[in-house]
Amino acid sequence: MGDLLSQFHGSLDILRWDKHSPTVIGNHIIILANGDAVDLNRRTGSNLYHPLTPTDHRYIPAVNGISNVAATINVPTHATAGDNEDAVVGRDCVYDRREWVGCRAGVCLRANFHCASAANDLWAIPERPEAVDIRLVPMLCILYLISHLDRANIGNAKILGLTEELSLSGMQYNIALSLFFIPYVLLEVPSNILLKHFTRPSVYLGTLIVTWGIIMTLTGVVRNFGGLLTMRILLGIFEAGFFPGSVYLCSRWYMPRDLATRVAAFFCASALSGAFSGLLAAGLSKMDGVGGYSGWRWIFIIEGLATVVLGGLTFFLLVDSPQLSAKWLDQEEIRYLVIQEFIKEGGQFKEENTKTSWKDVGAMMLNWRIYLLSYIMLCQSACNYGTKFTLPTITKAMGFTSTNAQLMTVPPYIAGAISAVLFSKLSDRYYWRMPFVAAPLLLIITGYAIIMGLKGRLEANIGPGYFAIIVACMGIYPTYPATASWAMNNLAPSKRRAIGSAFNICMGNTGGIIGSYMYLDKEAPTYPTGFGLSLAFGGSALLVAVILELSFMYSNKRKARLTEMEIRETYTDEQLLAMGDKSPFFKYTL
Known part of the structure; x- marks a missing residue:
């Protein structure tokens, strides 16, 4: 150094x-x-x-x-x-x-x-090179888009005949949805711990992507309920490490105040995946009968093969670290980025070469704020996946044909993508996370309150119902990146940040299991359970966000009462570093 x-x-x-x-x-x-x-x-x-x-x-x-x-x-x-x-x-x-x-x-x-x-x-020290934005973020966004296509296209396949051809009952379909999330949730933290041992994250992430692409392709040839369950479980295993790994990779390249906009780009991609899913499903449905396969099977086969190709490109196109980027960054830019990382890691790199300790894991498990942040993410995930798995069915309940119902899912996701970028840019600009968590939650509450007020009369109230869906999506997609950035900004040092971010995402994704059972076929088209729970999740998450903000403010004021001399007399530098966010010098992001 x-x-x-x-x-x-x-x-x-x-x-x-x-x-x-x-x-x-x-x-x-x-x-x-x-x-x-x-x-x-x-x-x-x-x-x-x-x-x-x-x-x-x-x-x-x-x-x-x-x-x-x-x-x-x-x-x-x-x-x-x-x-x-x-x-x-x-x-x-x-x-x-x-x-x-x-x-x-x-x-x-x-x-x-x-x-x-x-x-x-x-x-002059060069600014953070824009080349990082060009090389890192778009690639991760494309990969995240394809990951969401692969996990959620089952909702599009449903209205094209998947349940009928595989003889699935309503509850069997919900089980198939939810089983994806069990390994997905359980393996996110171990995956991020494993990722830290790779000099080239692109190799690890690329392997995951190619593997789940093969699994997605094979989903197109399953013949029964058991085969579908097997593919969904395997898909959850190999998709588990991608998103937490991507967020951690971004946290290595960007300063905290720049992180929310980049994480928001992922959720912009997530929203766009819903739009692309509808468009692709509408197009691929025309392949019904080609090669003796139904249209819904071609959705899995074509999208799976595309994933394999993108996974192969990941080995060569995804950037790893500044030290390994001499081909596209000059030496001054590399030095700047390395020093930037040096600053974030507390003036030392030695911890990057040590194994994650149980002490770090324990520190995360005892951090009560992580559980509150995770709850907000759980609420968002439940609303997100519940809507994503069911939206084609909801638009069909408005009276549209199967193809038009697929196309009508596009505008809400486009609105969600725009909203995610807008809120996150404002969050980074003002470097204040809480308002940009709370405002989207208010949109979720508003959207589902309107839908609940229609009492299931969607076909008779297409305008208000469709408007409410758009408003809800405008709230769903900004919430997650703002909360994820809020958590990342308030975790230290990097080992705990890696564990904590994965744990946060892991706990949040349990909302996907809940979302899989919120909208029941027997309640269509009113879906009182699904819409009611979505409204409750939005309201309770807003309350939790307010509690977190007050707790961060109180902790900052309490730390500010200590003088530097008092701190130095009480703690050594190593002790301060080991304390992480509990250090008197650490100021929480509000």
Whole structure:
């Protein structure tokens, strides 16, 4: 690590205050002249993943009510800002034996170390390269879209004759839906632990994708209920590791405040999978009888083969880590991304080379907030999968033919995708998670309340019923990424973050089991159980989100009462690191 930091010797960045626009300008990371790393791009209430070690934290005075945390390694910092003055690090440098001074307009930031000579200074640290967004996020979104197509296309196959040809009763169909989620839920945490042992995540994830693509293809040739159950269980086993692995991979490439928008892109893909599923099912239904296979069988066969192809491409196209990305990133970009990871991991990488301990697992199991966050995700998943598995049947109950019913599922999912991106961009912009969890939950409540008010008269009230479905989908899809990012932002260090994120997703996905039994064929088309439970889940999740917000606010205020001297006298740096989010230096994201 020393060699890497030495390459940044003298490399500095700009931190600016302005009376009329008190916003931090510049990068998250500042590399001081002695090679130490500083993260100054933080607002009150946000967090460092955990303290940089060894570290000295100071609060820079508030400007127009906004404070910024200066967290440094071994370098005490101090700054004062006037009404219309800027504090600038690095551009104007005065050299002294013991003191470096960065000044502009009489406002200075001082630190006790030697400044590198101007000839050796690398004044500009590159921004996080947009190439990461281009190479990482679209590939993961496409793969997540195909994973949702493969698990939910059974709903499209149902109205094309799957249940009749396999002689399934209503409850047998629900059992087939739910069995997917049992291995899916149980294997998410072990999968993420296993993923951390792979130098190239693309190899691990690519293997999963190719395997579940083969399973999906074979689903198209099953002949009975037992064969369908076997394929659904195997599909759950191999899909289990993909989403938690993808979220963890993104958390390695992005800073916390940038994460929600990227996770939202997955859920945009999830929503679009519903739209594509309807379009593909409408088209593939025309293949009924081709090769002696029914139209519903071709849905599984064609989509399964497409998954195998994409899984093969994953080995070559999915990016792994900055250190392995020299073919498409230059050295300065790689150094920046590695230092960014260094900051997030508390100023050290050594934990990345150690095995996950039972202590880390135990710490996650005893974190009561994880269970509340998981409950919100469970509520979202129940609404999501219940709607996704049943929406073609609901639109058919409005009086549409089978093909048109497939097509009418497209607009609600498009609206959900747009909503997911919009809410997540706002969440990242303001770096405040709770309102962007609560607002979508209110949309869920509104949508299902309207549907409940129609009392099952969908065919007679197509307009209000269809509008309510769109509103509900606009609430369903933003909720999950906002909650997942909220959880990721409040977990530390990385081993616990990997375990905690997988556990959170795992517990949340138990909602898929519930969603599989919410809409019963015998209750069609009124579905009082399904719509009623969806309304209850939305309301209870909103209450839990408020409780979480209050608890995070209380914890931050309690930690703020401790002075740095008191903390240093009580804990060593290693103890602070081991405490994770319970460290007095860790500030929860609200």
